[in-house]
Structures are given as structure tokens and as C-alpha cells.
Amino acid sequence: MPTILGQNQYGKAENRVVKITRDGATHHIKDLNVSVSLSGDMDEVHYSGSNANVLPTDTTKNTVFAFAKEHGIESAEQFGIHLARHFVTSQEPIRTARIRIEEYAWERIEHAGRGAHSFVRQGQETRLTQITYDGEQWEVVSGLKDLVVMNSTDSEFWGYVKDKYTTLPEAYDRILATQVSARWRFNWTDDEQEMPHWEKSYEQTRKHLLQAFAETYSLSLQQTLYQMGSRIIDNRGEIDEVRFSLPNKHHFLVDLEPFGLKNATEDGAVYYAADRPYGLIEATVLRDGCEAKIPVDLTSL
Amino acid sequence: MPTILGQNQYGKAENRVVKITRDGATHHIKDLNVSVSLSGDMDEVHYSGSNANVLPTDTTKNTVFAFAKEHGIESAEQFGIHLARHFVTSQEPIRTARIRIEEYAWERIEHAGRGAHSFVRQGQETRLTQITYDGEQWEVVSGLKDLVVMNSTDSEFWGYVKDKYTTLPEAYDRILATQVSARWRFNWTDDEQEMPHWEKSYEQTRKHLLQAFAETYSLSLQQTLYQMGSRIIDNRGEIDEVRFSLPNKHHFLVDLEPFGLKNATEDGAVYYAADRPYGLIEATVLRDGCEAKIPVDLTSL
Amino acid sequence: MPTILGQNQYGKAENRVVKITRDGATHHIKDLNVSVSLSGDMDEVHYSGSNANVLPTDTTKNTVFAFAKEHGIESAEQFGIHLARHFVTSQEPIRTARIRIEEYAWERIEHAGRGAHSFVRQGQETRLTQITYDGEQWEVVSGLKDLVVMNSTDSEFWGYVKDKYTTLPEAYDRILATQVSARWRFNWTDDEQEMPHWEKSYEQTRKHLLQAFAETYSLSLQQTLYQMGSRIIDNRGEIDEVRFSLPNKHHFLVDLEPFGLKNATEDGAVYYAADRPYGLIEATVLRDGCEAKIPVDLTSL
């Protein structure tokens, strides 16, 4: 046979499950988008079309919804752990399960009504987690995407290499803005270890990330990235590795001289927010002695 | 000539202008997407290609950026008024200017640093305004889009018409969720009138809209829509008309009986958040005696 | 009562219906996205929440799917006519029905297999139609969106107004590219009239539009627009009105002089395809003596 099968995985993607928990008149929401991916002894379905080892993707969907009722959704991470354990331990041909979850945050609407069951979607970042289980070891990588941040000063860019294609003037006071995509890997890998407090871990990691962005006087977006990563590693003992993909959302100072106007003055300036192209800065920050496991590519660009 | 020219307009769309105002170490952001549309004596450019009456769209773009410096951006509405007045009064062939603006909100990042120049984009709704000026009368229509809200109870739907294609069971406790798209028209039309306080008006209108959504015990999304509109008309004297386009973001109770589970119980339930199709409810709410002027179609569906 | 209800409409949007017709081993596809919008005697559902006059949006969805089986889908227009007639004639409170349809085109995959049931989605433009019926008169507006076209020469732009904000240099040979959004209104309004051949009308109208774009030596995008519209009116007697919304997809000649390169030479040139901002040109072209009825705003920008 001239061709062979390599790595393969399958499952139901984007199960949009919303769990409302009622505590009397006070309701709570968990709003998730759950994608299941299974792999194992699946050669035959590829070679001959025999589905004898295939749990249908429709069944994996049903399991997501049933588990939301049976186990509740304490956190996206805990929910993913329940699901991954179930698929690997209940179906012999399945050797590895990977559960990816996006979580959308809601906040309460303040009002004069009786109950607490009215919500507005926050719309800021999307929270992410990925749980992988092979029957022995766990890997939990959480993170976020689409968190847009800006420093309107305290950013410079100069002293770089110049070649024959370089025309960029050096900048001593520029806007630094980016749309943060980040993933961080926990060192919890074993059922014997104490599990992190997933909700608190997320909240604190996000806070450190934002504060490091705000507090870094930046000579390059790479430097800011490293500060964000090392701040997380320094403060969150449960996390060993962080990877960022940071598009440089360019804000160009508009040339207003043709109209007799000086743009950058003491009281501020006008910028053009560009779409494409954009700088894209990506890197991993690691706890010393740890191995990098988060894949290099968070984007397809 | 068998064909003639009808209504026409042109301009530069989606000028992404960001204005940073510095008040010492404290910075402020206005982040707008400005679209200019001009009409007037433009027959010749269509019939023969003569551009003698055409101010280039590139010039309208330059004007947006220059005005951000010259006049600042006190509010999206005020900025649109400056622009519309300029085009109509400075170019004889231009009879009407319409300025549409999207505004993106930012909040400050709390941190221990020295200055106040670090921001995170809120990401909730997009604020909107449209300014139209014909040299005499102003029309200002503001609004918002993509504000996602949910009541997890206090919503019913029953007592409807049944025909041969009706299979929907009546519901006595359902989730009501929608992604609000709203436009409201101000009764300020004349330079002689006192101008509304645009920023405060937006903040209060948004608050009334959210509170009416939360406080209405709903028998239909139409009823909730009307309550949202009339709450605004009742409380904001500067507004005469509101139009909503409300997709019903369906959250279906999942049937868990095949798995031996009862879904809707005292402590909550599990829902499937559907994408398409969706109910789409649209209506205008008017101050009595006023004429409706906001176009019927806020969507193209 | 200080507030009143204005225009209102409701229905199920984006019903994704696919009809496969089998003619022996040869299959045919119709792939539609159908949105239903109904209006009539609907005050009470807004004021009190009484659904006594409300046919559920879920029922309108069921009707779409059932009609695809009962009547087939000869064309999007004919299918919309069946649906609109049904809602207005079968439900007393419903006075007007508006059906909007997007159609996605597929072509056959050429292969050595037995049957003709393999397809690849064309992906070029999306075909559109809107059917409105009030029980007496029909209005049919068809069209298309997202048809991207380019002339790589035979386009100029000069002789325009210069004011203090004008910096654009005149162009004597530029790329002209746009993403066509067009709507055309048929003069068929009455069941007594002979109905147009909807499929052939679409095919021919699209062909005239493309050819007029290609054959016009353009001094402005407005001129090209008018040529496209008048070509349709001249050639298609069933159409009285056309409206276009044409974003100018700017392709800027890149300045390569800093690198010692001349860009625009006899054998071609390099362009930067910009995203935002963009010129936006919109106009109606009418058969002389006809009234314009297509709404001015095909976009919300």
C-alpha cells in the first residue's frame, strides 16, 4: 500500500451549551462553546469505512448537554475534565480526548426588579481552555483571545536594523495597541495532585496580564510581551508556560501639515487606526527548567 | 434618453479616526469609524464622467482627520454636526451631507503605574449616530448595536394562532435573549434650539433600555420591545422616535429524557443556543403626534 | 398614552433550505436562505403581549420547509411568491408579507463516476430576491451582492474639485475595482400580467452588468455605475429600476522609488489593495417615467 494513515481525530465541534443555575430568585449563567475531539484505534474507518470503533459525533454532542445537567458546569476546565475522562474511560477504542471550550462572560443588569435573572453579555475577551487526556496524564491549557488593549504613550521604537528596504522613521512616543491572544499551561497533570482553583486562576492571570501591559514602558512589543508572560509565571505558581500572539494594531499619526496643522501637540494627537498589514509578534515565556508544549501557531497567518 | 438618474450619494466610508486627548498624565480616547455620504448636483459625473462638481472621497477622508484635530471630538454627534455643516456650506454643488459614526468604548486598566494612559476596549455594544443636514434642518439619529441581553426567566409564549404548519408547544417559562439593534431620533432639528447633551443622553437612554428589558415580565418579544421603546420616550424628552430590530436568540431546552434525565428542575436547566433560523422582531415606538422617520429596515434580512 | 406603535414586522429569518431534485441519476440543487417578515393587525401583541393574532415565527419556518416539498423551488422568486401569497391569504390579521431570499450557486464536479450528484459551491456572488405582497399588488426586487470585479486599466480620475483638504493627485491610468451590490425592480406587479422568466432574467441581467463594467472606459466610478444600470434598463424590459452600492476597492500604486525601482512600467505594476477607508458610490438608475421604489440604503455605512 503506497499510502498510510497518520494522526487523526474526530468529534463534534461548537456545541453551544448554556447552563442556568437557579439559587432561588438569583440565577447564574455558564455560556460555553464546547468542541470534542477524539482519537485512538480508528484506522478501519479511514481504510474501509467500517464504523465499528466510531462513537458518532452526534453522541459526543448529546454527552456534552447531558453532562451539563448531570455534573453542572463549575468551571470550563472542570467541565472539560469530566468530558475527557468519560470518553477515554468508557470507550475502549478511544485513547485520547481533547476538549476545547470557549466561554462568554455575562454581567448582571442593575435594575429595580424582584429577581436577579437579567444579564448583559460582557463582550470583552473570550475565555478559552483545552483539556487533553490520554488515560494517564492531563494537560490543561487555558487562555483568552480578543482582549484589545492600548497604551496611548510610554512606547518607543528605534535602534533597529536598517537595510535597503527600510523607510520607517524612528518613534519616541507612539501608541502601542494589541489584541491579546494568550494560552497558559498548568502544571497540574495528574489526578493525585491538588487541582488549581480554575476560576480564581483565570481572574488573577488576566489581571496580571493587563497590569504588566499597563505598567511596562515599552521599547518594543516583544519586550511588553515578555513582561506580560514573566509577570504571570512569577505570580501564578500553577502555570509553567505562556504563549502570546500579539498583532500590533498600528495607530499611525496622521500627517496634517498639508492643512497647516501640527498634529502631535501637548494636548494630544489624531491617529489613523490601520487594519492590514500589521506586525505580528509571537513568543513563549517559560518557567526555567520547564519544557515548552504549547504549539507555536495560534493563528494561521 | 430611456433611462434617468435617481437618488445618488457618495463619500468615503469607514474612516477609522482615534483621538487621544492629553490632560497632563491623564489621557482620554475617542475611537470612531466615520462614514461620509454627500449628495447634490451630481448628474454630470454619472452621465458623462465629468468630475467638475465632485469633491474627491479622499478629500472627505482628509477632512475627517483634520477636523478631529481642529475641533476635537466632544461627542460622536457633535463631531458629525461639524462635518456635515462643513460639507454643505463650503461646496456649492453639495446639498445634503450624511455622516454615520460608529463609536467603540474603552475603559481604564487599573494598575499601580504613574499615568492614566492604559485602556482595555469594552467590547459590549457599538454606539452609533447618523447626522443629516440639508443646509437648514438637522436630523440626528443615534443608537447602538450588538448589545446582547438575556432574561433567564419571566418570559412566556402561548395563546398564538395555530394553523396546519404549527408544531411549536406553548412555553410558560423560557429564556428570552436578544442582540439589541436600536436607533432613536432626536427632536433637535435647528441651530436655534438648545442642543441635547449627547453623552449624557446616550448613557441614560442605554440605561432605560436595559432596565426596561430586565423589568418586563414578557409574554412576547414584541411586548418587551414596546416597553423598551416607551420607557425611552417617557424618560428622554429629547427623543421622539425609537426603532428596534431584535433577533430572538433562541435558547432551546435540550431533551434529556432519552438519557434518563429531567432537564428543567428547580435548580436550573440546560439549553442549546441556536444560531439560525431566528425570530426577528422589528418595530417603531413613537411619541404621540410625531411622525416616523427612521427607515423600516435596519437589517438586510 | 404618550407613546404609540409605528411600523412593525416579524417573522423567522435565515431559514436555510436545500432542495435536491432527482431526475434519475441526475440531481439538481436549490440552496436558499429564506427570511419571512409579516405585518398587519399586530398592535395588541406589542401593547399587552396577547398573541391572539400572532402566527408563531416557528410556524413560518415550518411553512418554508413544507412548501419546498409541496411546490418545489422553480426559482427563488417563484418560491417567494408562493410563500407571500400563502401568509397573506390564509391569515386574516396578516396584511403584508415580505420574503427575502439569498441563493447560493453550485456547479457540477466533472468526474468519471456513474451519476451526476456531485457539486462544488461556486462562491462568486450571492443572488438575492425580495417579494412583497399586500393581497393585491406584488413587488419583486432581485439582485446580487459580493460580486468582485476589476478593470486593470481604462480608468481615470481627474478634473475634480480641490479645496484646502485636497491632496489627491490626478490619475490617468488606475485600477478600478468594486464589490457589486445591486438590486433591480421588476415591473411585474399583478397576477394578471405574464410573469417574467426569473432564471433567464437573472442570468441575462448579470451578464449585462458585467459587460457594461468591462466595456466602459471610466472617468469616475459614478459613470461606470450609470452605464451598468442603463445597460440593464435598455436590455431587460421586465426591469424598471436598478440601484447599486459600489465600494471603491482602492488599489494604490506602491511608491518603490526609495528602493530605486520604477513601479508603473510598460509591462505592469504593483499595487497595495487597501481595506478601509473606501469610497462608496450609490445611485439609482430608472426607466424614464418610472417611480423609484428601492430604498436608498443598501448598507448601514
Next chain:
Amino acid sequence: MPTILGQNQYGKAENRVVKITRDGATHHIKDLNVSVSLSGDMDEVHYSGSNANVLPTDTTKNTVFAFAKEHGIESAEQFGIHLARHFVTSQEPIRTARIRIEEYAWERIEHAGRGAHSFVRQGQETRLTQITYDGEQWEVVSGLKDLVVMNSTDSEFWGYVKDKYTTLPEAYDRILATQVSARWRFNWTDDEQEMPHWEKSYEQTRKHLLQAFAETYSLSLQQTLYQMGSRIIDNRGEIDEVRFSLPNKHHFLVDLEPFGLKNATEDGAVYYAADRPYGLIEATVLRDGCEAKIPVDLTSL
């Protein structure tokens, strides 16, 4: 230092370069979206913000546009090879360059005009390539995305595992539709080897992929995937590995029994095209004896 830097890369993403080549009155288009990513001796810019080894992303953008003029764009692959070689060989700190390119296809508009310079964008798939060069070895991975295909019969799904969460009925005649995302790796790795004919290779690989989809009587999407991959490996000696990510675009037979209609009949049936959730099938097909190098994750779900 408790934290260290891991893998890192940077560059300018999404440079939208359009090259028009003039061959008398006949013009040719190459329309690319080019993303540059460089890595090497970049520790200092992360640790201290020193840009001494950093070629600005703005310079990489300029290089893309200048190279389009200097070298032309014979194919996306050849263009990427020029760029990657340049960055690695001209800048000492840069050890590896990765160039990713999306290509958009255009076809000519048939018309009666003089020249051949009018085009309509095809809009079907997006062609992809990724060139990686470390100064010694080349890796070229090409592919496509967003190619939507459907078989309206000759697809079954039965004989699968049933557990307590399984409710799916077996299917003996269903629609099989997917949106193909594929990547294939060439065995050209060295300047000494003869280079493949990139344009012909793409055209033929796409053809084999489509024909294998059409000609496979499918018992599972996995089987179809494997057939598509092995057809390519069997027919294209320049390719050693193919990876697919195939969402199962579900078309559900609508239950029309409540309306007294039988849906699936000899002359066809009506389907509901669902959005989410969807099955997602991913696998690699390899030439026997070759090592898999294409990353497992083509999507982030």
C-alpha cells in the same frame, strides 16, 4: 531569572499585494495576501527591548512589494521562496523565515471590448502556501481552504458504536457535504533538486481531490477523506503528505410528517442546512515511509 524565553517569531502579516502584468492589451493578475514571520537571535529584544537585531516589520512589508516588482510573481510558491531566501541570507541574526501566502483567483469577463483587462473574482477556494527556510533546507506546504463540496447521494452512516448517549438513527442515503481545508507537503527540500511546476501541481492536486470526493461511495467522512488523500499521493509524485480538516456540513432531512407530507421520495427531498454544531474530521495521509510534518491543528476548535 525564574522565567526564560521560548520559541519566538515576528514579522508583518497580511500584506495585500496585487501584481498586474501587461502583455500588450492582455493583462494578468496575481492577487496575494503575504505574511512574513522571522526568527533567530532575538533574545535581547524580549529581555531588554534592544532592537539591535530587529529588522522592522515595516521593512519586511516594503520587501514584499519591492520583490513583486523586482522578481515578478510567477507563482505564490516561487514568490515565497524568493522572500524567504532574502531574509535568511541578508540578515545575520535571522536564522529562519516562514512566508505564508493566500492567493485569490480571478477569471476574465467575456465581452466585446478591445482589451483583455477585465476580471471577476472567482470566489471559490482560497489557495494557500507556506514556505519555510533555515538557510539549508526548504519546506513547502501548499493547500486550499473554503472549497465547499456536496454529494447528494452515495453516502451512508451506520454500524457505529452505541452507548447510553446515542440517539442518532442509522442513515442509508444521506447528503455528504464539507468545506475542504487541505495542506500538502512537497518533497522538494533542496536547491539542488529540480523544483516542481507549482502552478500545474496546484491545478492537478485540486482536480484529484475533487474527483476523489465525487467518485467515492462513502460509508463515513473519514473514508472519503482517506480516498482524497491517497488519490493525491498516488498521482502527484512531488507530494509526500496531505492533511485535511473537514467539517461535516450537516444537511438534515426535515420531518414533514406533521404536515402530512412524505419528505424523501423518488424525486428528491428537502433538507435543513445546519450551522453548529458540526462533526469535524481531521487526518493526515502519508506516502509510506515518509514522516508526518504538517501540524495537527489546522483550526483552533
